[in-house]
Amino acid sequence: MSPDSSDxxxxxxxxxxxxxxxxxxxxxxxxxPATGGSGTDGGFDPHVPDIDYGVLDSLIGYxxxxxxxxxxxxxxxxxxxxxxxxxxxxxxxIISRNPKLKLTELxxxxxxxxxxxxxLVDALQEMNLVARRPAPGDRRxxxxxxxxxxxxxxxxxxxxxxxxxxxxxxxxxxQEQATLKSLLARLAPPRPA
Amino acid sequence: MSPDSSDxxxxxxxxxxxxxxxxxxxxxxxxxPATGGSGTDGGFDPHVPDIDYGVLDSLIGYxxxxxxxxxxxxxxxxxxxxxxxxxxxxxxxIISRNPKLKLTELxxxxxxxxxxxxxLVDALQEMNLVARRPAPGDRRxxxxxxxxxxxxxxxxxxxxxxxxxxxxxxxxxxQEQATLKSLLARLAPPRPA
DNA sequence: TATTGTTATACTCTATAACTATA
DNA sequence: TATAGTTATAGAGTATAACAATA
Numbered sequence: 001m002s003p004d005s006s007d008x009x010x011x012x013x014x015x016x017x018x019x020x021x022x023x024x025x026x027x028x029x030x031x032x033p034a035t036g037g038s039g040t041d042g043g044f045d046p047h048v049p050d051i052d053y054g055v056l057d058s059l060i061g062y063x064x065x066x067x068x069x070x071x072x073x074x075x076x077x078x079x080x081x082x083x084x085x086x087x088x089x090x091x092x093x094i095i096s097r098n099p100k101l102k103l104t105e106l107x108x109x110x111x112x113x114x115x116x117x118x119x120l121v122d123a124l125q126e127m128n129l130v131a132r133r134p135a136p137g138d139r140r141x142x143x144x145x146x147x148x149x150x151x152x153x154x155x156x157x158x159x160x161x162x163x164x165x166x167x168x169x170x171x172x173x174x175q176e177q178a179t180l181k182s183l184l185a186r187l188a189p190p191r192p193a
Numbered sequence: 194m195s196p197d198s199s200d201x202x203x204x205x206x207x208x209x210x211x212x213x214x215x216x217x218x219x220x221x222x223x224x225x226p227a228t229g230g231s232g233t234d235g236g237f238d239p240h241v242p243d244i245d246y247g248v249l250d251s252l253i254g255y256x257x258x259x260x261x262x263x264x265x266x267x268x269x270x271x272x273x274x275x276x277x278x279x280x281x282x283x284x285x286x287i288i289s290r291n292p293k294l295k296l297t298e299l300x301x302x303x304x305x306x307x308x309x310x311x312x313l314v315d316a317l318q319e320m321n322l323v324a325r326r327p328a329p330g331d332r333r334x335x336x337x338x339x340x341x342x343x344x345x346x347x348x349x350x351x352x353x354x355x356x357x358x359x360x361x362x363x364x365x366x367x368q369e370q371a372t373l374k375s376l377l378a379r380l381a382p383p384r385p386a
Numbered sequence: 387t388a389t390t391g392t393t394a395t396a397c398t399c400t401a402t403a404a405c406t407a408t409a
Numbered sequence: 410t411a412t413a414g415t416t417a418t419a420g421a422g423t424a425t426a427a428c429a430a431t432a
Contacts, residue, residue: 048302052290055351056283059358060370061264063377065279068261069304070381071254086258087422090249097245104390109241111262116423118392132391140390140431158248165252171379177253183373184256186364188263280399297413309400311415325414333408333413 046070060187071168078164083127084157087112091120092146092154095130100143102135129153239263253380264361271357276320277350280305284313285339285347288323293336295328322346 046066047053056062075086084092087110094109095101107117121144124130129150135141146154169177239259240246249255268279277285280303287302288294300310314337317323322343328334339347362370 046304051287051302054286054290055355056286059354060362060374061268061279061354061358062283063374064257064261064264067377067380068257071257074381075254086254090255093247093249094244097247102390103392109244112422113424114391115393115425119422135390138390138432142391161252161254162248165254168381169253172376176376179372180376181253181256183365183369183376184260187260188267188361295413296415305399306401307414308402308416312399328413331409331413333406335414 074168075161075164078160079157082153082157082160084153087120088124089157089161091124092129092150092157095144096146096151096154099145100135102141103144104141106144124150257380267361268354268357271353272350275346275350275353277346280313281317282350282354284317285322285343285350288337289339289344289347292338293328295334296337297334299337317343 046069072086079085079089090110091106094106098105103117103121104114106121107114110117110120112120121130121132125132128147131145131147131150132142133145135143169180172180239262265279272278272282283303284299287299291298296310296314297307299314300307303310303313305313314323314325318325321340324338324340324343325335326338328336362373365373
């Protein structure tokens with residue numbers, strides 16, 4: 001599930017794994033600031049001049065995809081100082097609002113595999129934002145909680161996210177924003193399977 | 194760039210690389226149909242009962258993310274028979290509508306690195322949908338074109354995508370769909386940098 | 387026997403850096 | 410010197426499968 005991924009933040013947060021810090025093939029040479037510079041520079045520009053986008057321009061799915069890409073970029077930029085990505089932010093919020101949450105439940109809520117939740121929580125724990133407490137009544141499980149630092153960071157990040165969201169929607173009136181959310185919520189009804 | 198990725202389609206399209214078809218650690222044992230089954234089964238359910246989503250529920254960015262996830266799932270399911278993912282579909286459309294397109298231009302349009310465009314075109318070429326023609330006037334470059342099979346497949350896939358998009362937006366009236374696209378287009382104005 | 391958390395492994399996607407052949 | 414395409418490599422994210430401890 002969770003086709004989210006949406007992670008250009010890749011090279012942004014090296015917190016999770018320390019992996020191999022090897023170098024490149026030639027290495028020990030000039031950094032070379034990337035010649036062409038296609039999609040590496042500023043931000044994703046959804047519309048290149050003189051290009052015919054065909055059906056893409058008439059698809060709601062494509063419009064949402066483009067919006068999501070730009071919003072994601074802005075989000076990551078806004079929270080870069082804390083190394084908090086969208087999934088990490090979502091995890092922090094969910095943990096803070098739902099006491100005694102277990103790892104498996106978190107995975108279910110976020111729509112990821114349990115193994116993925118382990119890595120996510122590992123990262124947040126290494127950042128000293130989350131802690132695993134023994135779950136009362138079940139010695140297999142943990143209760144996830146925010147550390148004091150986690151609470152402080154979440155409070156600050158939350159303000160940044162709210163500001164980010166306001167920026168993203170700044171071209172819309174209050175009512176338009178409400179309309180947008182309402183329309184989005186009515187999209188993609190679950191498949192009959 | 195291109196935080197898109199959005200690829201739950203991971204295990205869906207093995208077309209790109211034939212990689213190693215190895216097995217698992219223990220292997221040679223019962224398949225075990227995944228015990229818990231968090232996000233592996235049906236579709237991503239954005240709202241788990243009895244869970245407090247806090248600020249997430251008030252963010253436009255989160256609403257878009259959720260919509261995008263569900264739409265992505267439906268898209269992949271709709272085009273699974275051709276093994277065409279969103280980026281592949283976008284590439285086919287762009288190539289078909291813009292003659293003599295070069296690989297670097299495609300990369301720029303899609304917002305990915307040139308190296309990524311190479312792999313993408315490699316995959317489409319292996320699927321016999323796209324071909325590299327010598328670019329007139331520049332022996333370094335190629336002109337990307339659709340093969341006859343590519344044209345046929347794109348025509349069919351396009352119908353499927355249009356149907357998919359209609360399904361996704363089926364709960365909205367024509368006017369609501371227009372409103373939605375209009376509002377989305379006004380989101381996330383480029384950053385001052 | 388089922389479930390919780392964990393680990394090992396594999397795979398996809400994407401990025402950076404360097405190389406080649408042209409320009 | 411710069412550009413088009415390519416390749417090698419690294420890294421993030423996610424998934425599946427298996428395991429130990431506990432239920």
